Amino acid sequence: MSAVLRGIRAGRSALALRRSAITQRASLYSKPAKDALGPVETGVGLAMFTMAILGPSGYILSHIESYKKKD
Known part of the structure; x- marks a missing residue:
């Protein structure tokens, strides 16, 4: 179980390190x-x-009758 927790913590710390490298x-x-x-x-x-x-939207509304047909 501790290996799983270490993996989660490592993933989160990697995200935190990556965020600081990106400058806006x-x-x-x-x-x-x-x-x-x-x-x-x-x-x-x-x-x-x-x-x-x-x-x-105007195009769709003007052709609404043809959309209702089940041809």
Whole structure:
């Protein structure tokens, strides 16, 4: 039984040693953007996000009758 406990303890200590070797580096910038986004770029970005989120669900809802058929 003590061999099992030693194996568990060795595994946990290995995890603790491995965690200290990994350093996390964040890329944070405190400066504002070099170029401001214009209204066209903002509109295109919002349209793309809207299509990415609502597009698949709209497609499924528009074809729901064909999904109900058991052909």
